[in-house]
Amino acid sequence: DQQVKQNSPSLSVQEGRISILNCDYTNSMFDYFLWYKKYPAEGPTFLISISSIKDKNEDGRFTVFLNKSAKHLSLHIVPSQPGDSAVYFCAASARYGGTSYGKLTFGQGTILTVHP
């Protein structure tokens, strides 16, 4: 039962353009969403998060949008840079509901390649 899905295994973008990575979830108990970036042979690095009381959060070149009614979130990177090439994971947690104790449920990841 895949509660968090990233339906695009890969995305290729030209340097300077916008990268849009998408993520869908099914569990309505999720109230906190995060994006992580991962290079090969390294651990995931936290990028940006959003609480379910917001619909947008911005940090420099990174913006996360949340559409609760559609159970969909997206990460926008603009402008994209070659150093952004990595695997991007979205993750979700139910911080205040149920007994999940904040454990993260991850999507399968999207490989982003930014071409110079």
Place this chain on the structure above:
Amino acid sequence: NAGVMQNPRHLVRRRGQEARLRCSPMKGHSHVYWYRQLPEEGLKFMVYLQKENIIDESGMPKERFSAEFPKEGPSILRIQQVVRGDSAAYFCASSPGSGGLDEQYFGPGTRLTVT
């Protein structure tokens, strides 16, 4: 300010041996999570611990796997009688605050290979 540390980074075990993976959380963090990543998949939650307590082990296989976070020292994930299907990357994450209310910061992982 050191990040989350995991050792060893690579571990090779023969089938039937034991594997011990260690995780030292970031300074000031008292919450530890273990995740496993199988090839071509996302990370899957295994267990959540605070000092001397297992809070949530709903993601742990029922047999052969155990975890601890003692009062002193690192958190340990122990896999007894390893099988080939245990080959994966095991990541530890830590957070400072009460469960789940803060971002989790990940270590570099331990890559376990079972031959």
